[in-house]
């Protein structure tokens with residue numbers, strides 16, 4: 001297992017497709033997931049959701065069906081369990097043939113079905129197991145009764161890499177533990193972790209009275225609260241299956257667990273937002289659109305895997321400063337992340353392309369394992385070659401609409417804007433956020449016009465996109481920036497305040513604390 005929290009390494013008896021590639025020419029490895037779940041005739045949840053998510057995330061998905069439900073947007077009318085022997089036939093069939101990176105389980109409606117699953121997983125080991133302990137549909141119908149609780153607790157959970165119960169399921173697994181607050185979710189996650197899974201995600205979609213939709217992630221040491229504003233919509237049927245399948249898909253592509261979970265949360269959030277007004281079926285719980293990312297609408301970039309809150313502490317690397325302090329770019333990035341940086345931009349004006357690419361690849365690995373976004377300044381070629389999360393471009397770099405067509409809908413694009421007109425254009429062209437400044441004078445960028453706090457406020461007011469402030473910002477003035485009264489100002493970007501310093505880690509921690517405190521005061 002990767003010490004930074006990556007998924008576990010391949011077992012010795014794992015037949016690697018990479019090995020196959022060396023013997024067969026023109027073979028391309030495709031990440032593969034197997035879902036073991038129930039069919040939803042309404043196709044919003046279950047197997048059907050899993051297949052759609054994996055397709056949307058570029059991963060192949062095979063399906064073993066455990067039960068067939070008669071289900072629509074009004075609820076579940078009937079459930080038909082498949083015989084365990086036949087579930088086993090399906091499992092053997094695909095596990096003996098395909099080379100799955102990840103197995104994801106959904107509805108496992110009987111002890112016997114869990115037994116055959118466990119037997120097949122021991123016969124055919126896989127790299128990671130995602131367990132969504134489905135028990136009750138959002139409409140309240142029981143999909144797996146309490147008889148499965150003991151085999152879940154004693155045998156399935158201990159071999160899971162991650163479990164993703166909703167609050168009701170977490171409570172049932174813990175023998176009726178009351179979960180009414182985020183603090184209760186944290187306690188539940190900790191207790192569930194003691195049952196053996198490597199990671200726990202307690203989903204808060206059904207937590208009463210919350211304006212945010214909060215999920216609690218626990219890795220055995222640290223908690224992360226993943227928050228997003230609750231989308232006001234009836235179309236939430238299948239959010240749980242979607243989240244777990246997206247985690248499985250991202251793991252299959254090689255993400256670390258935290259990274260996979262963050263991407264999955266954004267994916268659900270974006271899908272709900274994109275589909276909030278669609279009308280399918282006449283009941284209370286409609287399905288949503290998993291393929292929002294493919295829509296040609298120029299605003300579809302809005303739906304990329306990007307959380308504006310990640311702009312909070314935005315660290316921009318600078319090779320000159322790293323040289324001065326005798327640090328590698330990788331060490332600088334590591335320290336910034338450990339100190340609380342939420343997004344990294346590599347800005348290398350002088351490096352040779354090949355050298356920059358190698359450094360960028362190493363930084364991508366570090367960022368992925370910490371669930372932190374990595375952007376490349378200006379160099380679309382490097383961003384593509386190292387599979388960064390996106391790019392940041394200036395007004396004299398390639399135009400944003402062209403960058404979008406080169407990078408596709410999933411990548412994040414940021415653009416520097418000094419004026420309301422530029423901010424409007426960035427939005428029209430499909431950017432995800434804007435960087436605005438220089439707010440204060442800075443030595444990092446020569447001949448850069450300073451716009452001041454007033455200029456920043458003007459740009460924020462005009463911008464439909466989230467904004468990160470940049471230029472001469474540090475611990476002493478970050479608070480004044482965060483308090484300009486602009487709800488779309490999500491954070492500050494810094495260069496010297498972190499990297500032209502003796503200890504990057506200490507400065508990052510201090511700045512993070514300052515930002516947190518100034519946010520609280522707003």
Ligand SMILES: Nc1ncnc2c1ncn2[C@@H]1O[C@H](COP(=O)(O)OP(=O)(O)OP(=O)(O)O)[C@@H](O)[C@H]1O
Nearest residue numbers: 138166203204205206213230231237238239240241
């Ligand atoms: N209205 C909403 N707005 C934003 N996010 C939501 C909303 N409802 C659910 N989510 C998110 O969807 C994911 C699934 O959570 P949820 O608690 O709904 O799971 P679930 O009950 O297992 O889902 P289902 O049974 O409908 O498949 C979580 O990340 C949760 O935060």
Ligand SMILES: Cc1ncc(CO)c(N)n1
Nearest residue numbers: 038039040045046107137
């Ligand atoms: C088949 C199936 N699996 C899972 C869920 C949970 O949403 C559902 N409603 N139906």
Ligand SMILES: [Mg+2]
Nearest residue numbers: 138205206239
């Ligand atoms: Mg729900």
